[in-house]
Amino acid sequence: MSIRFESKKDLERETKAVTLFCNEYGLTYEKLSPNDIDFKIYKDGKFVFYLEVKGRLKTMYDCFPLPIAVRKLLKMADKKEDGVILWACFDGVVFSRVENLSGRIRMGGRKKNFKKNKREVLPSP
Numbered sequence: 001m002s003i004r005f006e007s008k009k010d011l012e013r014e015t016k017a018v019t020l021f022c023n024e025y026g027l028t029y030e031k032l033s034p035n036d037i038d039f040k041i042y043k044d045g046k047f048v049f050y051l052e053v054k055g056r057l058k059t060m061y062d063c064f065p066l067p068i069a070v071r072k073l074l075k076m077a078d079k080k081e082d083g084v085i086l087w088a089c090f091d092g093v094v095f096s097r098v099e100n101l102s103g104r105i106r107m108g109g110r111k112k113n114f115k116k117n118k119r120e121v122l123p124s125p
Helices: 008-025 070-079
Strands: 028-031 039-043 046-055 083-089 092-097 104-108 120-124
Touching: 008 028, 008 046, 008 083, 008 092, 046 070, 070 083
Parallel strands: 046 083
Antiparallel strands: 028 039, 039 046, 083 092, 104 120
16 A cells, blocks of 8 residues: 555645646546546547646746656656646646656655655756
8 A cells, every 4th residue: 555645635736737727728637546647638538648737836936946756757658658747836837748858866755754765756957
């Protein structure tokens, strides 16, 4: 069994962000299981890409650099389908296709209850 780090508030922010994104581009979504990528995105009933939503507790002006755990990128790559990462900020969303991302990798992780064995590798600019 894996630990879930998403709170009810996080999941509400995620749903709000994917709804905004899909409404803007005429898409629909399907929520996937808790240990998978967040969503499958469809256009006219046909699968288009996978979408991972990351909460970014900042405004769009202050949200850069945009962090994403390497394990999430690897999970996207394992799907062997197109993938998009969407960062949900307080005042909007920022998104990119996975293949267009670039940055540096550094060791880091969650600051809350940080333990050495819970470290994550994060790309950063």
